[in-house]
Amino acid sequence: xxxxxxxxxxxxxxxxxxxxxxxxxxxxxxxxxxxxxxxxxxxxxxxxxxxxxxxxxxxxxxxxxxxxxxxxxxxxxxxxxxxxxxxxxxxxxxxxxxxxxxxxxx
Amino acid sequence: xxxxxxxxxxxxxxxxxxxxxxxxxxxxxxxxxxxxxxxxxxxxxxxxxxxxxxxxxxxxxxxxxxxxxxxxxxxxxxxxxxxxxxxxxxxxxxxxxxxxxxxxxxxxxxxxxxxxxxx
Numbered sequence: 001x002x003x004x005x006x007x008x009x010x011x012x013x014x015x016x017x018x019x020x021x022x023x024x025x026x027x028x029x030x031x032x033x034x035x036x037x038x039x040x041x042x043x044x045x046x047x048x049x050x051x052x053x054x055x056x057x058x059x060x061x062x063x064x065x066x067x068x069x070x071x072x073x074x075x076x077x078x079x080x081x082x083x084x085x086x087x088x089x090x091x092x093x094x095x096x097x098x099x100x101x102x103x104x105x106x
Numbered sequence: 107x108x109x110x111x112x113x114x115x116x117x118x119x120x121x122x123x124x125x126x127x128x129x130x131x132x133x134x135x136x137x138x139x140x141x142x143x144x145x146x147x148x149x150x151x152x153x154x155x156x157x158x159x160x161x162x163x164x165x166x167x168x169x170x171x172x173x174x175x176x177x178x179x180x181x182x183x184x185x186x187x188x189x190x191x192x193x194x195x196x197x198x199x200x201x202x203x204x205x206x207x208x209x210x211x212x213x214x215x216x217x218x219x220x221x222x223x224x225x
Contacts, residue, residue: 001168032209032210034210034211034212036151036212038151042217043201043215043216043217043218044143044151044201044212044215045215046211046212046213049206049209049211049213050209050211055213087150087151089151089153089210089212091209091210091211094153094156094165094210095141095143095153095156095210096153097143097150097151097152097153098150099150100150100151
């Protein structure tokens with residue numbers, strides 16, 4: 001099974017900060033990595049698919065990069081609506097999610 | 107508008123059974139692969155199962171293999187998850203999700219239904 005290690009598990013940031021979240025996989029998955037945002041009590045929302053494809057309606061301050069075993073989600077300028085938990089998901093073999101990164105207010 | 111509405115959750119004793127349903131609307135259900143994903147209270151997302159658009163290809167997570175059965179009725183636009191031999195560790199919110207296709211991309215999710223396994 002492919003293991004997914006997401007870091008950090010939590011971070012505190014201020015509005016306007018640049019935020020970076022990392023996912024590492026236990027084997028090469030090419031570009032088969034998605035990112036989701038989940039707010040408390042709500043279903044996850046797809047942000048980015050296949051490493052870097054921004055979903056329709058998702059603000060351009062979100063971006064994804066990487067390949068192989070190392071991937072990054074970047075929020076260029078954190079906004080109040082962005083405080084949430086973020087999950088990566090490898091889909092090279094079916095699906096495995098990372099353990100999430102909670103972004104809260106500093 | 108794509109809508110996925112889960113139902114069937116509730117409180118069940120260990121060893122018991124429960125059947126979850128997900129009703130889809132706003133898209134051509136029969137064209138999409140579908141998934142179940144769960145989330146234990148305060149925990150991360152866990153992929154559970156997926157079914158192909160015509161129901162011919164099915165996969166399960168090791169944690170539920172042999173106990174859960176995924177199925178679909180394309181005529182009724184419904185996705186089901188039959189859960190048997192339930193354990194405390196199956197306690198979670200269960201989400202159905204639509205797969206965008208080609209590669210696994212879960213682009214629409216239901217609101218979830220809570221399953222609690224407890225005596």
